[in-house]
Amino acid sequence: MSADTPPGASFPENPDPDRTIEHRTPQPWQAATNDAHTQQLPYGAAEELGFNVPGGTEDAPAKRGRGWLIAAISALFVLILGGGGVWAFSQLNGGGTQPQDVLPGNAIAYLRLDLDPAANQKVALLAIGRKFPGIRDSLSDDDPRKALFEAIKGDSPDLAKVDYAKDVEPWLGDRAGLAVLPPAGDGKDPDIAVAVQVKDEAAARDGIAKLGAEDEFGLAFRDGYAILAKTQAAADGYAKAATLAQNAEFGGDTAAVGEPGVMSFWMNLGKLAAMSGAEAQGLNASTLESIKDTRFAGALRFDDDYAELAAITRGGQPTQIDAQPVKIAELPASTVGAVSLSGLGDGFAKQWPTIQQAAQANPDGQVFTKSLEQFQQLYGLSIPDDVVTLLGKSLTIALDQEGLDGQQPNVGAVLTTDPVKAQGIVTKLEGILAGSGAPLRLATKPGDGQLVVASSPEYADKLSTKGTLGDSESFKLAVPEADKATYAMYVDLDKLEPLYLGGMKDDEKANVQVLRAAGLSGSYAGSTEMTLRVLFN
Template sequence: MAGQPLPPYPFNEDPDRTVSYRHPSPGRHAAPGTQSFTYAAPPLAGPPQAGEPAWQQVQIGAPPPPPARRRGRGWLLAIVAAVVVALVGGGGVYAMTLLSGGGAQPEDVLPAGTMAYVRLDLDPAANQKLALFQLARKFSATRGAFTGDDPRRSLFELLRQGDSGLAEVDYARDVAPWLGDRVGLGVLAPKAGSGTPRVVAAVQVTDEDKARAGVRKLNTGGELKGLAFREGYAILAETQAEADAYATAAPLSGEAAFAADREAVGEPGVLSFWGDAGRIAGAAQATGATPPAGTLDMVKNVRFAGALRFDGGYAELTGISRGGTMQAPAAVEGARLSRLPASTVGALSVSGLGELLAGQWPQITEAADGASGGRSFSDFVQQARQTYGISLPEDLVTLLGQNLTVAVDQRGLDGRLPKAGAVLTTDPAKAQAVVAKIEKFIADSGTAAPQIAKVAADGRLVLASSQEYAAELAKDGALGDSETFTTAVPDADSAAAALYIDLDKIEKYYLNDLSGEERANAQVLRAVGLSARRSGDITSFSLRVLFN
């Protein structure tokens, strides 16, 4: 074997990533005159599971060394586990060798005019497969699923558990010979005279003849009686005429609006979705539904799109919305989370609330009065002005200012009064006058309220549960130096809104209520981060769940 060239690089997704090769010594498995190669790499996440041959372990890029001490948590596990089981339930040869992620997508065969769409891809890009493989090995609920060679079987078994009509369907005989890796579901406006939206499904197939027989067995409810084929997909619709029409119609992917939204989202991941709120609202109105006044005007140009993606250390739900009548506020200060103390356990920051409230106040007043069946809210606003000098919305706009950041510190969680506070980026003198009015209003109402510590800083007013913590919040802290924080909330200071929860710092408050596998799975969860940005009529968001 000495001096022999390595086999061709097996992955085309990212040539900058590395794959290690191990040349076995010639032995009884290598025929004379041939070369035998075994692809090998260090384990992705811990030692191989029972029955898992080492040659299945493929690593693209070197994972970071395991942290010396990490613990996590548990309530988002069910959502992540369900997706992982379905996507990499087989996990062995299948998940590690089908790395193409290419080919026609469901949006390429579903019809234009679709008003809502969701897509599931069991054959995503290589980076998504490998991230899912790493992630699934962290949880007992998904680690045990790595015993077969076909993630489609896992998805089918999940579906069969909830549908008694599939009890007689055998996966190996009736499904595996024709089922592909991608499924798309589209919703169209109801037909004239009908109040029910039309549904069309696109299921990738590998054999049309076998798919015809297989689909009949799976379609036990008979809701989708029409079947046609297009570009390697079975098109299922309510009638045969509709299926035939969809199979030759212009595709959803050809719509400029859909294509622009899809491009804005980026990597579609394993699950993606898209919708046109204007079409949905218009279809609802056509069926006789009566949306709230002004709703159609507000959403007639609104579209949304998103994707569920995975990285070796986190799961991310990301998306955008565009259109609508609500515009981004003028230039305001971004989220202040990175400047909070390093001991912060949870925080929320929102910019531009003051300007947004001022612009929407008439609608808020109308909605509040309508909910009470009279003028209760308007009467309260008038009384607050006459009795206490509280002017709404002006005083509330002053308090909210350019940015509102609320924080809770890890220190003090075991005490009687946690360390909590708010940083208001506004005119501190005017804000203090408003706070004084509110304190008087609360005192006169007979409500017992704790004293609020106040610290005025340059362009900020800090309100906190103690004077010590208020003074600390008035300074710039080092939360932005935390790798956990920067991964959970990337580019936090440019976000219009951001949320951060460090689950590692609070796990002791809920782990004691868990035991066994539930506790072990909960410890994997590390942190949660949410950020949103707005530019003109476009809003983008990212929700990340980090894992240890």
């Protein structure tokens, strides 16, 4: 389907409204495309866009109330999709100049919002929106920029006389970006530059003046954007400077993230820390040195079945932690929630001298050292050695579906470590709790290079056996490349529903039931990568 396809174009008969029309869809992690022909348009979405779809639904869903969840979700859909997709889909390609193409190249942090993202993002958002009962009632035929303006306007007396249709709509574009810049001259405070896409420079100048911004900020124009800065001289300079898009580090980092989606961000952590006086706030010189060249980039984007926040860190000193892929996929299939982390023991051992140094540099450092010595003598524990043993090569904590409705849920941990040493430490911890009046009996089961600690012997046995959680379709979608991840998290929201659905109203319950699962996966071997996903039924 082309972006120029006229309303009313017919599609072939399709008796299944959930079936999709395949057009070799690019996935969210692939490069954005401006070719509307490469999109996957859900069959129901075609109808939503005003196309004539034989066999489609004729009656709009009944108006339903909504709670906090639907209100939050609706806000995003109003901003991006406008009137059920009518406004946003007026141009499917999502191409054109981005804020980084006009903002200064010496920025040390950048945030971008795109109300006209690539077509695959719009189609995915519409597909997700249709999953929520009542979502169409949250959308209107209004321009989503108007909804955003009215939200900002609020009850502000300075904006009370500003009319959106007359003073804002004629010039306001779809994209905006904010850049944090190094202090000018001998100043200590960072400079800020904002780029707002405009359709008419003359109208934009008049409109911004009515908003009151021109009296307080400098204003210049560049390639279809209004650039606002603290002073007119700064704005003029930014409009002529090399751009952030020309910054090789920025370009490489954002390319590594992939599809920029609806929102994206980038920052140089070392420069931000130095500019904010982090050393004076407690970060020592070695910590600042370790992040000196570290950069962080990410994006919020969508697929038909999930929302995804992807991020990556690059540069800086390479991670020295001995981290191996976690085995969260080998948990029991009945697992409802789990977190698995690798390399914690090695990381704690290497960081312990730095922790001690930071504590001793504190005015109460001697008190800390003495208290730690007394604790070790009193309870027979050795720090950091015992902590390193418990954290081990990897640590996985899990909650099972069985027993959720009882007084004692099945919860446990799998410690990849020396099982004999870990067993002794667990026994000491049980003694400490018993002496404090909070006795806790834990079931343990040693194995080959691991110790399982659980709330019951039965669950300890279950955790010690290789499970099939990784075969779950929800898990595979929520935790991508789990076999390579050095840290991961998974929550099966469908299985947890009995814990929180009971007290909800029917309309809220229907919307919450759309949420399927959540997952996190990543690696800190070399550059740190992270993917956080929320799945929808």
